[in-house]
Each structure stands twice: as structure tokens, then as C-alpha cells.
Amino acid sequence: MSNTYAKVIIKGSPISKSNFKLFNMNGRAILPYNSGKYHDRYALYEEEIAYQCRSQNPSVFLTESLIAVLNVYYKSIKRHPDTNNITKSIFDGIEKSGLIVNDAQVTRLIIQEFYSAENPRFELELFGESIYAMNYSITKKEEKQQPINYDPPSNKKNTIGADMMRAKSEVASGCTSKLICEVCGKSVSKDDCMSTNKGKSSLCKNCFKKLF
Numbered sequence: 001m002s003n004t005y006a007k008v009i010i011k012g013s014p015i016s017k018s019n020f021k022l023f024n025m026n027g028r029a030i031l032p033y034n035s036g037k038y039h040d041r042y043a044l045y046e047e048e049i050a051y052q053c054r055s056q057n058p059s060v061f062l063t064e065s066l067i068a069v070l071n072v073y074y075k076s077i078k079r080h081p082d083t084n085n086i087t088k089s090i091f092d093g094i095e096k097s098g099l100i101v102n103d104a105q106v107t108r109l110i111i112q113e114f115y116s117a118e119n120p121r122f123e124l125e126l127f128g129e130s131i132y133a134m135n136y137s138i139t140k141k142e143e144k145q146q147p148i149n150y151d152p153p154s155n156k157k158n159t160i161g162a163d164m165m166r167a168k169s170e171v172a173s174g175c176t177s178k179l180i181c182e183v184c185g186k187s188v189s190k191d192d193c194m195s196t197n198k199g200k201s202s203l204c205k206n207c208f209k210k211l212f
Helices: 040-056 083-097 159-172 205-211
Strands: 005-011 066-074 106-115 121-128 178-180 187-189 193-196 201-204
Touching: 005 040, 040 083, 066 083, 083 106, 083 121, 193 205, 201 205
Parallel strands: 066 106
Antiparallel strands: 005 121, 066 121, 178 187, 193 201
8 A cells, every 4th residue: 555545735826837947058958046136935845845855655656657645725716826837836746756757657547626715724745656547537517617717918919719708709899899809819800701601600800811
């Protein structure tokens, strides 16, 4: 059992490596750990993961392919790092601890987001595939819940997505004089678009020129 299963719990708000990178004079990304500044925080967090990982799993060394179940508990529903980046950061610390040989061992991964203002943390379970198999299902809820909608990142311009959402909002509010281009997602008037796919879709004239 000791070589086929491990569990790690790290308390505190998970952080992402991408938020703490600096760049040297050659443009190469580096992660400082003793600069005495804010950017040291990630390196210290990675060290904490490695220490706790080894403390919680003494004498455990996983060498085979693994199934991973990662539950991340954030303080806030919307204000938190990208979970995809969190995953890479966590496994870097796990690998550094010596619990696993390489994060490439993880061949199956389930990530779940939860929220706990009082106890932010992440919990990771690793299962050896020689004796464990993953079985999951997705079921429809009996009652629809209020959706949690997200905005584009503040440092990126997701114009197509924003235009698509704005256009859908206009249609939902009764502004039916405009149509949505299937390519760019922008709201256009009937005079500036043409019908495609037997009238089921619309294509604006600008996108039509680019395509043909």
C-alpha cells in the first residue's frame, strides 16, 4: 500500500508559479527565492509543499503511473488563480519532495474547485494504476442552480467572447434587429450580413471577404 497510495494536504491559499516569475537580462524567466521581495513567495510555497509532502508520507516513494485527484479550496469564488496553473505549481512541489519521480507519472487527473474562506487549502490523492482504476460519471442535477459566470482576465482582451456575450444579451433583451456572425461572434445588422447553412446561421460581410 505504501508504494501505491499517498495523500497530501497543504493549508493556505494555493498560488500559481506564473504570478511570481521574473526575467533576467537575457529575457529568461527565473523564480527567485532569496531576493527578499514578494517574488520569493512562490519558491517558499514550493518548499512548503515539498516539506509537508514528505512529512505526511514518510518512506513512500511512487514510481509507477498514477491517478491524481486534486481538490482545491479557495477563499473566494471568483478572485483566485487559474486552477490550470495551480496544478503545475503543486506537482512541481510534489516532485521536489521525492514522493514521485516525475510529474509525467500522472496519466489521469481530476481537479475540483471548492470554496472555504476559513480554511483554504488543497488536498491531493495519488493512486497507483497497478491496483487502482478511475471511474467517474456526470449526472444532471434535479434542480438548476444559479450559474457562476466569469469575465475575461483583466490583462487579456477576449474581444470575440465579449462580443458574443454582448450580442446574446441583446437578443435576449429583445433586440432582434441584429444578428450574430458565426465566425467573429459580433452583432451585425441584417444589411451587413448574409444567411448561411440554409438560413440557420449568419455571416458578416467582413468575415465573408476574409474566407473567400
